[in-house]
Amino acid sequence: MPGNSRPTLLWNAALIAAGAIFVSYGVIFFFPPKGEWKAVSTDLFFMVAAIWSTVTAALLWHVYRPDPGPRRIWFSFAVALGLWCLAEAIWTLQNVLSGPPGLGIADIFWVSGYLFFGIAFYAQYKLLLIPPKWLSRAVFAAILLLSLALSFSFAFLLARSRGETLNLENWLAAFYPVGDLAIGAGALYIAYLFRGGMFSRPWLGMLLFAIADSLYAWVNLSQVEYLLESGSLTLYVADSLYLSAYLAVGLACFMQWLILRYGFFYATKS
Secondary structure (H helix, E strand, C coil): CHHHHHHHHHHHHHHHHHHHHHHHHHHHHHCCCCHHHHHHHHHHHHHHHHHHHHHHHHHHHHHCCCCHHHHHHHHHHHHHHHHHHHHHHHHHHHHHHHCCCCCCHHHHHHHHHHHHHHHHHHHHHHHHHCCCHHHHHHHHHHHHHHHHHHHHHHHHHHHHHHCCCCCHHHHHHHHHHHHHHHHHHHHHHHHHHCCCCHHHHHHHHCHHHHHHHHHHHHHHHCCCHHHHCCCCHHHHHHHHHHHHHHHHHHHHHHHHHHHHHHCCCCCCCC
């Protein structure tokens, strides 16, 4: 169909670009450049993927301009990804200047991103079910309290396995996988409400973050950090899942934007 040629071209270009980023990351990971670019080469892929997902979420927010309900959801979703994008940039800069950073400014933006993902989920839940106000607030509060309880419990186990006292660094190491699992559980519930349709796909992409951070958490808790040494297969799997999460969320948002902007189209030319 001639009318569908533009969205088809854009979608195929996005798929090719995402695939090229993923494959290029693998090449750079196992065959890193020498010199000063070695530390930053792989980090740049995460920055590019984070920017991609943020831009596509912002496009989705913009296309919902006449409708305040979905617009509120995707504004919060885009802000959350934007905060993570800033965190990736700060982490990369610190890595270049002084080596892999520990607890720092980047974590402020990562943690803040979870807050906005929670707001987006809350808005999506209210829009789909239109529950009584007290019920929607109770559900949101229950998820928040459960996430905090799990993160503190996991942080305690992590600190104990390291022979340390409970501190902020251990809590953050525990919070990230728990936060991703909470988002992942919410994503599955939203996918169920959408019956697995197109509008659930940006949320389903968030599941990859949960899987990646769970792998990082397992390595930390099991005290087998050597599995995440530079160039190891385990690190490649975890990082690839993390990179794929950004790319998948970006592609899902872009697909939804194309359909809302141009109508349904053929994903590939016949």
